[in-house]
């Protein structure tokens with residue numbers, strides 16, 4: 359264990375908040391930067407590639423004076439260095455390339471996420487887990503199973519990002535400030551996500567009163583393909599700035615017990631007619647994780663879309679579990 363990675367204490371004896379980021383790729387390293395530079399928490403950045411997280415951590419430490427914060431960032435390949443973290447964020451695993459669906463990553467990412475979740479929970483038994491690796495809703499379920507945690511302490515990040523994309527597209531289309539646009543996207547993180555135009559507003563005015571149905575459908579379609587649009591443009595990997603900002607919002611609401619209402623993949627126990635799956639729904643995040651799932655009245659078509667979205671996730675979980683069972687028999 360790296361001695362520098364032990365929890366730090368304030369003069370009043372309070373422990374500094376600590377966030378473990380598993381996977382120091384584009385999303386993980388950008389998140390580490392956000393968490394440290396916004397002075398939210400110390401960060402332990404872990405990756406399987408030797409030297410890589412250590413290099414990023416050193417680079418971020420060298421920017422500390424310039425950015426004016428006093429958080430420590432440690433890079434490591436050893437889970438022991440992640441001990442006693444308050445929040446664990448799993449971003450380890452492959453991103454997709456153009457032409458791939460997120461579900462094409464199941465085979466590669468399932469064992470990476472299960473292993474990361476088991477290693478991390480062994481070091482930080484009191485942590486809240488946020489899963490980011492794709493396919494998001496499936497990986498969140500696998501991580502929950504692997505940790506054995508109560509469901510409210512595990513969640514997936516996608517709805518904040520999808521809602522933020524719709525917010526950006528509406529603001530850009532209408533020429534209004536992003537600040538005045540509120541959006542809501544439910545369901546899985548894929549083509550079947552459910553952007554709810556009825557619940558989108560511009561300074562309190564429902565979106566359907568601000569623009570025509572054709573425009574709304576175009577913005578919704580762009581949101582559904584928001585990740586693919588960036589993967590197609592970048593050609594190597596996908597989005598990471600907005601994803602890191604989205605994770606940050608969740609981490610901050612948890613660490614500061616802000617009770618922010620965000621869309622996140624939360625475990626459903628009958629809400630929206632779904633049992634035993636993680637899916638994107640509005641929920642309140644605080645110190646204990648998902649405080650409440652907010653159940654909105656849905657129209658029949660929206661409810662059906664939610665059920666279809668859930669069916670895809672359930673099927674993909676079964677695929678992942680079969681692959682994992684095969685791996686354990688081989689190994």
Ligand SMILES: NC(=O)C1=CN([C@@H]2O[C@H](COP(=O)(O)OP(=O)(O)OC[C@H]3O[C@@H](n4cnc5c(N)ncnc54)[C@H](O)[C@@H]3O)[C@@H](O)[C@H]2O)C=CC1
Pocket residue numbers: 380381382383384385386404405406407449450451452453454463467470473474489490491492494515516519547595596597598601
């Ligand atoms: N939920 C969401 O809204 C979003 C999800 N993603 C997903 O997040 C994941 C990461 O994306 P990027 O950071 O762009 O990819 P990346 O390729 O830049 O980084 C992934 C990192 O994971 C590391 N890694 C691989 N196996 C590992 C293991 N066993 N233990 C620890 N680290 C390991 C790699 O060495 C690499 O540094 C992808 O699956 C991507 O699809 C990305 C953006 C948004």
Ligand SMILES: O=C([O-])CC(=O)C(=O)O
Pocket residue numbers: 453454460492519547584585586588589596597601
């Ligand atoms: O599109 C991807 O593969 C990454 C992701 O989930 C997103 O940016 O929404």
